[in-house]
Amino acid sequence: MVGRELTDTTSAPRLEMQGVSKRFGATIALADVGIKVSPGRVHSLVGENGAGKSTLMKVLSGAVKADAGRMWLDGKPFSPGNPLDARRQGVAMIYQELSLAPHLTVEENVMLGMEPAAAGFIRRGQERRRVVEAISHFDHPEIRPDVKVSKLSVAARQLVEIARALAIGCRVLVLDEPTSSLTRRDVKRLFELIEHLKKEGMAIVYISHFLEEVQQVADEVTVLRDGNVVGTRLQSEMTTDDMIGLMVGRKVEDLYPRSARIPGEVVLDFAGLAGMKRPVSAGLQLRRGEVLGIAGLMGAGRTELLRALFGLDPVRRGTIRMGVYSGAATPARRWIQGMGMLSEDRKEEGLALSLAITDNVTLSRLRGFGPMGMVLPRRQEERTRHWIDKLDIRCRSPKQKVLDLSGGNQQKVAFARMLQHDVDVLLLDEPTRGIDVAAKAGVYKLIDELACGSVEAGRNPRAIMMVSSYLPELMGVCDRIAVMCRGRLGPAHPVNEVDEHRLMLEATGQEMNA
Amino acid sequence: MTDDIRANADSLERQMKMPSGVNRAELLNIVGPVLALLTVYGFFAIFVPSFRYAANIPNIARQTTPVAIAALGMTLVIICAGIDLSVGSLIALGSVVIAWLLEYGHMDPLVAAVGGIAVCALFGMLSGLIITGLRVVPFIVTLGMMLLVRGIAMFIAREQKIDTPYTWLTELMAVLPAERKWMWFPPGVWIAIVLAVIVAVMLRYTRLGRHIFAVGSNEMTARLCGVSVSLVKVVVFTLSGVFAGIASLMYFSRLTVGDPSGGMGFELDVIAAVVIGGGSLSGGEGSVLGTLVGAGIMGVILAGCQQMLLPSYVQMIVTGLIIIAAVALDRLRHRKTS
Structure with a gap:
């Protein structure tokens, strides 16, 4: 199922990769992959985790040597020996985990490794001019040359990284999941910057899990699956459903299994719950045998709600009843009472x-x-x-x-x-964050089995409360969904009575006018 | 669009025309430690009459100089997210080499001094090469070096102190004779001050200085941006050796013997000085001024306790408390600002 070749009429490609293959032991990470990126275009790479996106980008940035295949940059053969080499030749990657030196200032970070100097002494005036030029591409109030990077927000740090790439004179900018930790407003800002860089003739490779975003920014989309290109098309010729279809190689509906679930007694009951800042006020009844979703925007206080319930954050007001126990408790007590929590931060908090x-x-x-x-x-x-x-x-x-x-x-x-x-009650915070579609399907199946009590024979169904930022997932998995907005938890709606649009309105606090 | 950007750049430029560097936060960083030193000094001035006379200051400075000089090198190491435990042993080795060259080699004092410093520099460089070449963490490498260097010092000195003839080296740290009182401090202290200025300028205005901070703050990024991380580390550990060597010269000057068992635990005083001065063991933070103040605070406590005729354990307890309090305070300040 190979998409039809793009008929490139506009200009010579800035970057071309052809026949790139890479094996790691027995696994084929990339098999004969080729992409073309033109100046002033955004080329998006999508695919599940493990589909080969990151390996392809590692080949591009020189971190990994391909077994076969060739690359050209502006028509000249390009084979970087390491990431530094690639940067110097004009291919800069903005990594998912940002790579800045937090103790240095914006200026020092942007110019790191290429400080203009005479006899070892840095020429501050010249340096300042170059930095100002690089950061003038975007208008961000936080970013000034003398500010320490540790004082900047995540979004601002990302821009500093982009400024560094611009200062080194990059011609191909690779953005790897750039929006995964940005607020809506910052995403908008980033997209404006991308628009602007396109006009300046930058070639951009954009990698993202968020297909809606891909729809918004990409000019062309390449879908990878199991190390193969399964399609390269103009964005305008591809819907998100097409992309998912190509990525997964199967229909979307099969993703969310749903067995017959019978709601039982109330196991978790809280009302008027307030933490130090978030939540402001939250109340719910969670029953055995049901999956309850909590939707909302980032910063609405969903994670804080789970943390307060589980005793990780202090509870300022409100009542909690967990089984036969009432009141706030420490995490150690909660475990004994039969409550478990899955942290959104698997690497730092969730697992050792x-x-x-x-x-x-x-x-x-x-x-x-x-x-x-x-x-x-x-x-x-x-x-x-x-x-x-x-x-x-x-x-x-x-x-x-x-x-x-x-x-x-x-x-x-x-x-x-x-x-x-x-445990009887499972609090799940973003249970599918950072895992690929196949693994997601596994998690959905597990949640379903837990809710209907079929994981182990003779075991009661469990009660599940799940926070997620991905609405289709909540719609697919949950029985009821409540929306949190600015620390307040709305009423729980049965899932067949709401749609994504309605939830979004509620999450953005516009439900009244709607 | 481009006009927007031009205007934007202009306004940015205007905002940024202020003298590069010193802003309010940095001013606080300078004033804060100095105030802390003055407070500690003032505290002792209440109880100890001699603290009220200016003549006391050169005495304290003389006592503090070896620690302060070695701490300059340690500041670089700690900013770069390393640690150097071999400094105390290098003090012993340096003094032994200088004494040996004077006593048995009949060398010119200047040659002996340079020889001692060079040997220390060599061992510092060796630490750096092992750390970068074999990828062993600095703690372990310099822990090994600490024993190795001490053993070599013992071997050279046949496990005894080496007495030396009187040379001008002794005058580096001696109390000034009456006719040269106008110098205020003995030459050794002035050397320390000059070295401190050089290191401070290096850290602030050169590529090397910036790269030291970058490596300590985020080594991977530094490498990605083309900083040769290994070279920076080797240079830093070599400099630590150089400064330990110069410190050993001052140490020798005060004792006029080469003592292979001298400087035991000295490295901990040096590390303490850096840490009190705001250096972070996880790298990226530290300053020359802070380090000098840190060394100064420890020197003032030592002198104060001695002049109050307090037993040495009091001084130990107080210094211990100051170290913990200083770091705790620093953390608190960080949490507030971030």
Whole structure:
């Protein structure tokens, strides 16, 4: 299923990659991949995690040597030895995890490694001029040359990185998931900047999971699957559904399984809940056997709500009843009461990455693994192996470090901990963040099974409260959805009574006028 | 669109015409530590009469100079997110080499001094090369160096102190004779002050200085941007050796013997001075002025406790508390600003 070749009539491509192939051991990461990017155009790369986007970009930036294939930059052969080499030749990557020196100022960061100097002494005047020129491409109030980068917001830092790329004179700008941690307003700003850079003749490669954004900024779209190009088309000829279809190679509806769920008794009941800043006021009743979604914009206080319920953040006002227990409690108590939480920050908070799978799974409850409170590794591993089979965690052994696993498998380990602890109420914060579509499907299936009690025979259905920023996912998985806006939680709507438009209005606080 | 940008650039330029560098936050960074030093000094002035006389200051400066000089090198190392534990042993080795060259080599004092410094520089460079070449963390490498260098000093000195004839080296740190009182400080202290200025200028106005901060702040970025990280590290550890060597010269000047078991725990005083002065062990932060103030505070406490005839354990306890308080205060300030 190869899309028809783009008939490029406008100009010679700024960047051309042809027949790029790369194997890692037995896995084929890239198989004969080719793309063309023209000056003044945005070329978007989409695909699941593991489809080969990042490997392709690593080849482009010189971090990885391809086994075969050639590249041209403005018609000249281009084969960078390392990222620094690529930057010097004009291909700059803006990485997902931003790479700035936080202790240095904006000016020092932008000019790092290319400070104009005489006899080792930096020429400040000349340096300042170049920096001012680079940052004049965007109008951002936070960014001034003398401000330390650690004082800047994420969005501003990203712009500083782009300024650095501009200062070095890059001709191809690669943006890797640039909007994943930006607010709506900053995204808009970024898109304006992209528009502006296009006019200046920059060739831009844009990688994103957010297909709506791709629709907005891209001129051409290349879809990758399993290391192959499955289609390159003009953006105007491709809908998001087309993209998903190409990415996944199957229909979207199959993504969200939904078994018959029977709501049971109320297990979590809170009202008038307020934290230090967020939430302002929240109340809900969560029943066994249902999946309840919390929608809302970033900063609305959804994560803070879960944290307050779980005892990670202080509760200022309001009542909470969890099973037969009432009142706020520490996380340790919550575990005992049968509540588990899945953090949105898997790497920092959710898992101990340098520990083994088995240690992570059993971390919250180390009882019953030996006599007199001893923890016998053999029994620990036995239990872990049970969950590895049950949840289909791809690993070599229970002793493998979580660090080595893919995002999707890491998430399953985090789920396994809650199941091992045998909790009744699962608080899930962005459970599919940063994992690929196939792994997402696995998570949706697991949530469904937990809600209808079919993970283990004879086990009651669980109650699930799930925060997500991706509305289609909430619509697909949840039974009821409540929207949070500026710290206030709205009423929970049965999912068949709302649509995405209505939820969006509520999330942006426009529900009254609608 | 381009007109917009031109206008934008102009307005930015206008905003930025202020003297590059010193703004209000930085002023606070300069005034704060100095105030802290004055406060500690003032505290002792209440209890110790001798603290009320200007003549006390050169005494404290003399005592503090070796730590302060070695701390200049340590400042660079710590900004660059490293640590150098071998400094104390280098003090011993440097003094032993100088004494050996004077006593057995019958060398000119200047040659002996340069020889001592050069040997220390060499070992500093060796640390740097091992750290970058074999990719072992600085803590371990310099921990090994600490023992290795101490052993070599012991070997050279046959585990005994080396007495030396009187040379002008002794005058570097001696109390000034009456006819030269106008110098205020002995030459060694002036050397320290000049070195401090050089290091401060280097950190602020040269590429090397900026690259040291960049490597300490985010090594990967520095590498990506074309900073030769290994070279920066080797230079920094070599400089740490150089400054330890100069410190050992001052140390020798005060004792006039080469002492292979001298300078035990000296490296901790040096690290403490940097940390009190705002250096962060995770890199990217530190300043010459802060380090000097840190060394000064420790020197004032030492002198104060001695002149109050307090037992040495009091001085230890107080210094310990100051170290913790200084760092805690610094963290608090950081949390406020961010």
